[in-house]
Amino acid sequence: MAVTELAPLRPTGPPGIASTTAAAEIDLAAFRSNLAAIKQRIGACDLMVVVKAEGYGHGMLPCAWEARAAGARWLCVATPAEALALREAGDTGRVLAWLYGADEDLTPLVAADVDVSAQSTQQLSRLVAGAASAGRRARVHLKIDTGLSRNGAAMRDWPELCAAAAEAVRAGAVEVIGVWSHFAAADEPGHPSVPIQLAAFQRAYEQARAAGLEPVLRHLGNSAAALVVPEARFDLVRVGIAAYGIDPAPGIAALAGVQLRPVMTLRAQLANVKQIEPGAGVSYGWTWRAHERTVVGLVPLGYADGIPRHASDVGYVGWRGAQVSIRGRICMDQFVVELGPDADAAVGDEVILFGPGDEGEPTAEDWARWCGTIGYEIVTRLGVRVPRQYVGGSGGSSPRTDTVRGASPSAG
Numbered sequence: 296m297a298v299t300e301l302a303p304l305r306p307t308g309p310p311g312i313a314s315t316t317a318a319a320e321i322d323l324a325a326f327r328s329n330l331a332a333i334k335q336r337i338g339a340c341d342l343m344v345v346v347k348a349e350g351y352g353h354g355m356l357p358c359a360w361e362a363r364a365a366g367a368r369w370l371c372v373a374t375p376a377e378a379l380a381l382r383e384a385g386d387t388g389r390v391l392a393w394l395y396g397a398d399e400d401l402t403p404l405v406a407a408d409v410d411v412s413a414q415s416t417q418q419l420s421r422l423v424a425g426a427a428s429a430g431r432r433a434r435v436h437l438k439i440d441t442g443l444s445r446n447g448a449a450m451r452d453w454p455e456l457c458a459a460a461a462e463a464v465r466a467g468a469v470e471v472i473g474v475w476s477h478f479a480a481a482d483e484p485g486h487p488s489v490p491i492q493l494a495a496f497q498r499a500y501e502q503a504r505a506a507g508l509e510p511v512l513r514h515l516g517n518s519a520a521a522l523v524v525p526e527a528r529f530d531l532v533r534v535g536i537a538a539y540g541i542d543p544a545p546g547i548a549a550l551a552g553v554q555l556r557p558v559m560t561l562r563a564q565l566a567n568v569k570q571i572e573p574g575a576g577v578s579y580g581w582t583w584r585a586h587e588r589t590v591v592g593l594v595p596l597g598y599a600d601g602i603p604r605h606a607s608d609v610g611y612v613g614w615r616g617a618q619v620s621i622r623g624r625i626c627m628d629q630f631v632v633e634l635g636p637d638a639d640a641a642v643g644d645e646v647i648l649f650g651p652g653d654e655g656e657p658t659a660e661d662w663a664r665w666c667g668t669i670g671y672e673i674v675t676r677l678g679v680r681v682p683r684q685y686v687g688g689s690g691g692s693s694p695r696t697d698t699v700r701g702a703s704p705s706a707g
């Protein structure tokens with residue numbers, strides 16, 4: 296089921312609104328090296344690369360392509376639309392989709408050979424109907440709720456779901472490929488939920504077998520579990536955030552002895568530079584005032600682009616290797632940084648909002664800490680005005696990336 300060639304990418308954001316003064320550089324070589332490091336850590340266990348939510352903001356198709364090129368047999372998305380977008384782009388490998396509505400017609404997914412999760416007898420019936428109209432067996436992963444209380448069948452409903460699945464297998468409508476679940480706190484070493492969920496998962500798997508099912512895949516682990524909960528690896532782990540070079544939680548990658556490199560670097564060019572006088576208030580509400588004559592620069596990105604307003608007056612960005620503080624409130628399209636009393640700055644100077652930290656810039660995880668959130672949110676929330684520029688792609692027949700969200704042509 297290897298991908299041979301992907302069709303050229305279509306723009307995924309509204310056309311013509313890409314910023315000309317800011318861009319997120321996506322380092323596909325770093326992505327591949329993270330995948331290699333994770334693979335080494337998980338050994339014989341198979342790797343499913345999670346590319347939902349536009350590849351955590353990095354661009355779903357380029358990341359999917361690189362994951363396949365790096366040997367990933369499995370990709371994971373949330374929604375049917377995401378799975379079908381992969382298929383439309385030419386991907387023919389194994390894909391799992393798991394989040395859909397009560398009235399969703401699953402025929403297109405079955406027809407496109409997408410693996411689909413079912414967490415209830417209702418969902419299973421929809422899948423059986425999809426199989427009938429697609430004229431082929433549906434590939435299903437039965438989801439058990441082992442303690443997250445999000446999706447997945449409740450333990451009390453599991454025997455009924457397994458029995459219905461066994462019936463659907465006998466009728467030739469479905470093939471039960473996997474039994475799966477999701478952790479609540481694998482990123483907190485020693486958390487009591489981990490052994491509880493592991494035991495529940497094992498029980499659910501045994502019940503599925505007792506119902507006559509023969510799922511070949513058991514998968515429970517996310518990035519954190521893949522890295523630091525070896526007993527949760529089973530046959531497959533679903534890895535998202537670590538592939539993008541962000542620690543699932545501070546210290547997890549280090550605990551695993553795995554080096555991750557952030558894949559995304561967000562850069563912008565200063566749109567204004569000026570000297571302000573002592574006492575001058577900066578940005579809405581004058582939450583910060585200059586205590587001396589100083590030079591400020593205007594960064595042309597704001598909360599509409601995903602820059603969190605919670606970082607107002609808190610964070611910093613990188614400028615010429617220095618760390619320059621965010622002053623005043625982050626606005627919808629822009630914010631101000633203080634460059635210093637004697638700064639010799641110019642309009643057009645580059646600032647780095649976040650990246651791997653090589654040039655003194657903060658990381659996405661730093662922004663997360665400032666804002667009381669997680670690195671996941673910092674990268675996934677980047678808006679459609681921020682073009683993604685791809686570098687370090689594996690080349691060959693890799694797709695053109697210059698049309699992704701208006702990204703300008705790049706070295707990829």
Ligand SMILES: Cc1ncc(COP(=O)(O)O)c(C=O)c1O
Nearest residue numbers: 345477517518519533534535536
């Ligand atoms: C069901 C499921 N599996 C796997 C993942 C990947 O998690 P992580 O990014 O922590 O690896 C997610 C992410 O939200 C998820 O919802």
